[in-house]
Amino acid sequence: MPETALRSPVPPHPAATLILLRDGPDGLEVLVMERHAGLRFAPGATVFPGGRLEPADHDPPWRARWPDGEPPADLAHRVAAVRECAEECGILLAGNSLPPSSLAGLRRSLAAGEGFAAALAHAGTGPALERMAVLARWVTPEMLSRRFDTLFFLAPAPDGQEPLCDGGEAVGVLWASPRRLLAEEAAGRRRLIFATRMTLLRLADCADMAAAMACAAEVPAGPHGGLPPPILPRLVETATGPVFRIPAGCGFSPLETAAEYVRLG
Structure with a gap:
């Protein structure tokens, strides 16, 4: 038996993604960024801002920021x-309106390596965590050596803030409709990894921000109010060739995508 067949899947890293929404002239728009071409994961891909959880994201004081009841x-x-999202795209989903000077100061603090909680305190604000809604939980397929278990959140974009990419991981940032991004990928002008593409397909039929947020209301919670069930694409051989298959009833379609059209990183 080949050595690779004996290896257990690499445990995925917990991660999170924020999909900011706004209503544009032609309907729903989402905020996306273009990743640096030199990155190990998804080089040059168009993605939503996000990344791994850090130990400080679990700190107890965050619980006190939840406005009502058990977080x-x-x-x-x-x-x-x-x-x-604040680090990569310069937009903070804040609980209050931020003057440009405070937002600029927050960006400088984060760029200098200051902790998120301290940077927020210096800017006189806090995150609007209650405005976010889970759209999905995507898990990287098991055959890859670099894996993530990622919650995708939706939230209305804060007013009065313009994106500003960090120039490191993100080399470009823009607002665009899901349909436009999908069309640009089809024309070979944009690179989308699988979970991003499936998310854009899910949102492409949403006429506006309210319709998109309604999609999140359909996502079931996990046991005892925990994380929602994972969507784990699996490589399956079929009569017409290999496909990546996702679970029925997960809210996304198509359930099967030819492997040749799937980018995983």
């Missing part, structure tokens, strides 16, 4: 998603 099981994921 959700995905609280640390929410913190990570907001933090990553």
Whole structure:
């Protein structure tokens, strides 16, 4: 038996992604960024801002920022998603309106390596974690050596903030409709990894921000209010060739995509 067949799948890293929404002239728009071509994971791909959870995302003081009742099981994921979006795209999903000077100061603090909680305190604001809604939980297929278990959140974009990419991981940032991004990929002008492409397909039929947020209301919670069931694409051989298959009833379609059209990283 080949050595690779004996290896257990690499455990996925917990991660989070924030999909900011707004209503544009032609309908729903989402905020995306273009990753640096020199990165190990998804080089040059167009993605939503996001990344791995950090130990500080689990710190107890974040619980006190939840406005009412017991915080959700995905609280640390929410913190990570907001933090990553602020670091990569310069937009903070904040609980209050930020003057340009405070937002610029926050960006400088994060760029200098200051902790997220401290940077927020210096800017006089906090994250609007309760405005986020889970759209899906995507897990990288088991055959890859670099894997993530990622919660995808939706949230209305804060007013009065313009994106500003960090120039490191993100080399470009823009607002665009899901249909436009899919069309640009089909024309060979944009690179989309599988979970991003499936998310854009899910949102492409949403006329506006309210319709997109309604999609998140359909996502079931996990046992005892925990994380939602994972969507784990599996490589399957069929009569017409290999496909990546996702679970029926997960809310995304198509359930099968030819392997030749799937980019995983």
